[in-house]
Amino acid sequence: MLKELNKESFKKRVHNYELDKEEWNFQGDKPCIIDFYADWCQPCKMLAPILEDIAKEYEGKIDVYKVNTESEQELSASFGIRSIPSLLFVPMGESPQMAAGMLDEKALKSVITDVLKIK
Template sequence: MKIKLIIAALVTSFMFAACSNNTGKSTSSPQAAVTQQETNLNKTNMTKTIHLTKADFLTKVANYEKNSQTWEYLGDKPAIIDFYADWCGPCKMVAPILEQLAAEYEGQIYIYKVDTEAEQELAADFGIRSIPTLLFVPMNEAPQMAQGALPKDAFKQAIDEVLLKN
Protein backbone atom coordinates (compact mmCIF):
# COMPACT_ATOMS: atom_id res chain seq x y z
CA MET A 1 0.00 0.00 0.00
CA LYS A 2 2.84 2.38 0.90
CA ILE A 3 4.55 1.58 -2.38
CA LYS A 4 1.40 2.47 -4.32
CA LEU A 5 1.19 5.81 -2.48
CA ILE A 6 4.84 6.56 -3.19
CA ILE A 7 4.42 5.69 -6.88
CA ALA A 8 1.27 7.84 -7.10
CA ALA A 9 3.11 10.75 -5.44
CA LEU A 10 6.05 10.40 -7.83
CA VAL A 11 3.79 10.23 -10.88
CA THR A 12 1.88 13.29 -9.69
CA SER A 13 5.08 15.26 -9.08
CA PHE A 14 6.42 14.31 -12.53
CA MET A 15 3.15 15.45 -14.10
CA PHE A 16 3.34 18.82 -12.34
CA ALA A 17 6.97 19.22 -13.35
CA ALA A 18 6.24 18.35 -16.98
CA CYS A 19 3.24 20.67 -17.18
CA SER A 20 5.11 23.60 -15.69
CA ASN A 21 8.24 23.07 -17.78
CA ASN A 22 8.73 26.23 -19.83
CA THR A 23 11.06 25.63 -22.76
CA GLY A 24 10.92 29.21 -24.02
CA LYS A 25 9.45 28.13 -27.35
CA SER A 26 6.02 29.61 -26.67
CA THR A 27 5.34 32.96 -28.31
CA SER A 28 1.84 33.42 -27.03
CA SER A 29 2.68 36.36 -24.78
CA PRO A 30 1.32 39.74 -25.88
CA GLN A 31 4.82 41.21 -26.15
CA ALA A 32 5.96 38.37 -28.42
CA ALA A 33 2.90 38.87 -30.63
CA VAL A 34 3.62 42.60 -30.96
CA THR A 35 7.27 41.91 -31.79
CA GLN A 36 6.21 39.37 -34.46
CA GLN A 37 3.78 41.89 -35.98
CA GLU A 38 6.49 44.56 -36.09
CA THR A 39 8.85 42.10 -37.78
CA ASN A 40 6.19 41.28 -40.37
CA LEU A 41 5.57 44.98 -40.98
CA ASN A 42 9.27 45.61 -41.46
CA LYS A 43 9.51 42.73 -43.94
CA THR A 44 6.47 44.02 -45.83
CA ASN A 45 7.89 47.53 -46.04
CA MET A 46 11.17 46.24 -47.47
CA THR A 47 9.53 44.40 -50.35
CA LYS A 48 8.65 45.74 -53.78
CA THR A 49 5.46 43.72 -54.06
CA ILE A 50 2.25 45.28 -52.72
CA HIS A 51 -0.10 43.33 -50.46
CA LEU A 52 -3.79 43.91 -51.16
CA THR A 53 -6.91 43.56 -49.09
CA LYS A 54 -10.32 43.37 -50.74
CA ALA A 55 -10.84 47.09 -50.08
CA ASP A 56 -7.46 47.87 -51.70
CA PHE A 57 -8.33 45.66 -54.66
CA LEU A 58 -11.61 47.50 -55.22
CA THR A 59 -9.84 50.89 -55.31
CA LYS A 60 -6.52 50.02 -57.00
CA VAL A 61 -7.32 47.17 -59.38
CA ALA A 62 -11.00 46.84 -60.27
CA ASN A 63 -14.27 47.60 -58.54
CA TYR A 64 -16.06 44.47 -59.70
CA GLU A 65 -18.82 45.00 -57.14
CA LYS A 66 -19.82 48.30 -58.74
CA ASN A 67 -19.36 47.13 -62.32
CA SER A 68 -19.79 43.36 -62.49
CA GLN A 69 -20.50 43.14 -66.24
CA THR A 70 -17.19 44.43 -67.62
CA TRP A 71 -13.60 44.52 -66.44
CA GLU A 72 -12.32 48.04 -65.88
CA TYR A 73 -8.75 48.17 -64.63
CA LEU A 74 -8.18 51.16 -62.34
CA GLY A 75 -4.37 51.14 -62.33
CA ASP A 76 -1.99 53.36 -64.26
CA LYS A 77 0.47 50.52 -65.03
CA PRO A 78 -0.03 46.85 -65.95
CA ALA A 79 -0.08 44.44 -63.03
CA ILE A 80 0.44 40.88 -61.88
CA ILE A 81 -1.73 39.74 -58.98
CA ASP A 82 -0.47 36.72 -57.05
CA PHE A 83 -3.16 34.84 -55.10
CA TYR A 84 -1.13 32.86 -52.55
CA ALA A 85 -1.06 31.33 -49.06
CA ASP A 86 1.80 31.33 -46.57
CA TRP A 87 1.67 27.54 -46.13
CA CYS A 88 1.80 26.81 -49.88
CA GLY A 89 5.11 25.33 -51.09
CA PRO A 90 4.82 26.46 -54.74
CA CYS A 91 3.77 29.93 -53.52
CA LYS A 92 6.98 30.10 -51.50
CA MET A 93 8.94 29.25 -54.67
CA VAL A 94 7.22 32.01 -56.67
CA ALA A 95 7.53 34.74 -54.00
CA PRO A 96 11.26 35.51 -54.44
CA ILE A 97 10.86 35.47 -58.23
CA LEU A 98 8.10 38.07 -57.96
CA GLU A 99 10.27 40.20 -55.68
CA GLN A 100 13.09 40.08 -58.24
CA LEU A 101 10.71 40.97 -61.06
CA ALA A 102 9.23 43.83 -59.03
CA ALA A 103 12.73 45.26 -58.70
CA GLU A 104 13.63 44.63 -62.37
CA TYR A 105 10.41 46.14 -63.73
CA GLU A 106 10.06 48.86 -61.09
CA GLY A 107 8.09 51.80 -62.46
CA GLN A 108 6.74 49.71 -65.37
CA ILE A 109 4.36 47.26 -63.66
CA TYR A 110 2.77 46.61 -60.28
CA ILE A 111 3.10 43.26 -58.60
CA TYR A 112 0.32 42.73 -56.10
CA LYS A 113 -0.13 39.87 -53.64
CA VAL A 114 -3.41 38.64 -52.16
CA ASP A 115 -3.25 36.27 -49.18
CA THR A 116 -6.11 33.85 -49.87
CA GLU A 117 -6.29 32.87 -46.19
CA ALA A 118 -6.79 36.46 -45.04
CA GLU A 119 -8.88 37.52 -48.05
CA GLN A 120 -11.11 34.47 -48.55
CA GLU A 121 -14.01 36.51 -49.93
CA LEU A 122 -11.82 38.10 -52.61
CA ALA A 123 -10.35 34.72 -53.55
CA ALA A 124 -13.85 33.24 -53.78
CA ASP A 125 -15.04 36.15 -55.93
CA PHE A 126 -12.33 35.24 -58.46
CA GLY A 127 -12.94 31.50 -58.21
CA ILE A 128 -9.47 30.75 -56.89
CA ARG A 129 -9.35 26.98 -56.38
CA SER A 130 -5.62 26.30 -56.54
CA ILE A 131 -2.64 28.36 -55.56
CA PRO A 132 -0.58 30.05 -56.66
CA THR A 133 -2.95 31.62 -59.16
CA LEU A 134 -1.62 34.61 -61.05
CA LEU A 135 -3.73 37.24 -62.75
CA PHE A 136 -1.93 39.16 -65.50
CA VAL A 137 -3.63 42.53 -66.01
CA PRO A 138 -2.66 44.50 -69.14
CA MET A 139 -3.72 48.13 -69.44
CA ASN A 140 -6.36 47.92 -72.17
CA GLU A 141 -7.18 44.24 -72.53
CA ALA A 142 -8.92 41.53 -70.56
CA PRO A 143 -6.84 39.98 -67.78
CA GLN A 144 -5.37 36.50 -68.17
CA MET A 145 -5.06 33.92 -65.43
CA ALA A 146 -2.37 31.27 -64.89
CA GLN A 147 -2.09 28.62 -62.19
CA GLY A 148 0.92 26.99 -60.65
CA ALA A 149 4.51 27.96 -59.97
CA LEU A 150 5.92 29.49 -63.12
CA PRO A 151 9.66 29.83 -63.75
CA LYS A 152 11.17 33.31 -63.97
CA ASP A 153 11.55 33.05 -67.75
CA ALA A 154 7.81 32.42 -68.16
CA PHE A 155 7.03 35.47 -66.02
CA LYS A 156 9.42 37.63 -68.05
CA GLN A 157 7.88 36.42 -71.29
CA ALA A 158 4.36 37.18 -70.01
CA ILE A 159 5.43 40.62 -68.82
CA ASP A 160 7.14 41.48 -72.10
CA GLU A 161 4.55 39.97 -74.46
CA VAL A 162 1.28 40.54 -72.59
CA LEU A 163 1.74 43.37 -70.13
CA LEU A 164 4.28 45.63 -71.83
CA LYS A 165 3.59 44.96 -75.49
CA ASN A 166 3.29 48.11 -77.59
Protein backbone atom coordinates (compact mmCIF):
# COMPACT_ATOMS: atom_id res chain seq x y z
CA MET A 1 0.00 0.00 0.00
CA LEU A 2 1.24 3.47 -0.88
CA LYS A 3 1.57 5.81 2.07
CA GLU A 4 1.11 9.56 1.67
CA LEU A 5 3.78 11.67 3.36
CA ASN A 6 3.60 15.26 4.49
CA LYS A 7 6.50 17.34 5.79
CA GLU A 8 6.30 16.01 9.36
CA SER A 9 5.85 12.32 8.47
CA PHE A 10 8.67 12.62 5.91
CA LYS A 11 11.02 13.95 8.60
CA LYS A 12 10.11 11.03 10.91
CA ARG A 13 10.07 8.18 8.38
CA VAL A 14 12.67 9.23 5.82
CA HIS A 15 15.00 12.14 6.60
CA ASN A 16 14.86 15.26 8.75
CA TYR A 17 16.12 17.60 6.05
CA GLU A 18 15.77 20.64 8.33
CA LEU A 19 18.01 19.17 11.03
CA ASP A 20 20.51 17.37 8.77
CA LYS A 21 21.06 19.74 5.86
CA GLU A 22 24.53 18.51 4.92
CA GLU A 23 24.40 14.78 5.58
CA TRP A 24 21.78 12.24 4.54
CA ASN A 25 20.44 10.43 7.62
CA PHE A 26 17.81 7.87 6.61
CA GLN A 27 15.26 7.20 9.35
CA GLY A 28 13.64 4.11 7.78
CA ASP A 29 14.12 0.45 8.64
CA LYS A 30 13.93 -0.75 5.01
CA PRO A 31 14.67 0.78 1.59
CA CYS A 32 11.99 3.00 0.09
CA ILE A 33 10.72 4.66 -3.05
CA ILE A 34 9.22 8.14 -2.80
CA ASP A 35 6.97 9.34 -5.62
CA PHE A 36 6.79 13.13 -5.94
CA TYR A 37 3.56 13.71 -7.89
CA ALA A 38 0.65 16.07 -8.57
CA ASP A 39 -3.02 15.15 -9.01
CA TRP A 40 -3.24 16.94 -12.38
CA CYS A 41 -0.15 15.21 -13.83
CA GLN A 42 -1.09 12.60 -16.48
CA PRO A 43 2.19 10.59 -16.28
CA CYS A 44 1.77 10.57 -12.46
CA LYS A 45 -1.69 9.04 -12.90
CA MET A 46 -0.19 6.37 -15.16
CA LEU A 47 2.57 5.63 -12.64
CA ALA A 48 0.23 5.30 -9.62
CA PRO A 49 -1.15 1.79 -10.35
CA ILE A 50 2.36 0.54 -11.19
CA LEU A 51 3.61 1.78 -7.82
CA GLU A 52 0.59 0.15 -6.11
CA ASP A 53 1.57 -3.18 -7.71
CA ILE A 54 5.23 -2.69 -6.68
CA ALA A 55 4.15 -1.90 -3.11
CA LYS A 56 2.13 -5.14 -2.96
CA GLU A 57 4.79 -7.30 -4.61
CA TYR A 58 7.60 -6.03 -2.37
CA GLU A 59 5.54 -5.66 0.82
CA GLY A 60 7.74 -6.08 3.88
CA LYS A 61 10.90 -5.53 1.79
CA ILE A 62 10.50 -1.88 0.76
CA ASP A 63 8.23 1.03 1.63
CA VAL A 64 6.57 3.05 -1.12
CA TYR A 65 5.60 6.62 -0.29
CA LYS A 66 3.92 9.49 -2.15
CA VAL A 67 4.47 13.23 -1.73
CA ASN A 68 1.97 15.63 -3.31
CA THR A 69 4.11 18.44 -4.73
CA GLU A 70 1.15 20.86 -4.69
CA SER A 71 0.41 20.55 -0.97
CA GLU A 72 4.04 19.92 0.07
CA GLN A 73 5.83 22.63 -1.91
CA GLU A 74 8.52 23.26 0.72
CA LEU A 75 9.38 19.57 0.96
CA SER A 76 9.47 19.22 -2.83
CA ALA A 77 11.64 22.32 -3.20
CA SER A 78 14.12 21.03 -0.63
CA PHE A 79 14.75 18.05 -2.94
CA GLY A 80 14.95 20.19 -6.07
CA ILE A 81 11.85 18.70 -7.68
CA ARG A 82 11.44 20.48 -11.01
CA SER A 83 9.51 17.89 -13.02
CA ILE A 84 6.99 15.26 -12.07
CA PRO A 85 6.77 12.47 -11.58
CA SER A 86 10.11 12.29 -9.81
CA LEU A 87 11.11 9.19 -7.88
CA LEU A 88 13.56 9.16 -5.00
CA PHE A 89 15.11 5.73 -4.40
CA VAL A 90 16.47 5.37 -0.88
CA PRO A 91 18.68 2.32 -0.20
CA MET A 92 19.88 1.31 3.26
CA GLY A 93 23.24 2.81 4.22
CA GLU A 94 23.81 4.60 0.91
CA SER A 95 22.93 7.92 -0.68
CA PRO A 96 19.53 8.22 -2.33
CA GLN A 97 19.15 8.49 -6.10
CA MET A 98 16.58 10.58 -7.97
CA ALA A 99 14.94 9.69 -11.28
CA ALA A 100 12.76 12.19 -13.12
CA GLY A 101 9.98 11.08 -15.42
CA MET A 102 7.79 8.06 -15.91
CA LEU A 103 9.31 4.61 -15.32
CA ASP A 104 7.56 1.43 -16.38
CA GLU A 105 7.31 -1.65 -14.16
CA LYS A 106 10.35 -3.34 -15.72
CA ALA A 107 12.53 -0.25 -15.16
CA LEU A 108 11.28 0.11 -11.58
CA LYS A 109 12.09 -3.52 -10.81
CA SER A 110 15.57 -3.04 -12.26
CA VAL A 111 16.17 -0.04 -9.97
CA ILE A 112 14.81 -1.98 -6.99
CA THR A 113 17.36 -4.72 -7.70
CA ASP A 114 20.31 -2.47 -8.62
CA VAL A 115 19.87 0.55 -6.32
CA LEU A 116 17.79 -0.74 -3.42
CA LYS A 117 19.56 -4.14 -3.47
CA ILE A 118 16.32 -6.12 -3.21
CA LYS A 119 16.08 -9.40 -5.12
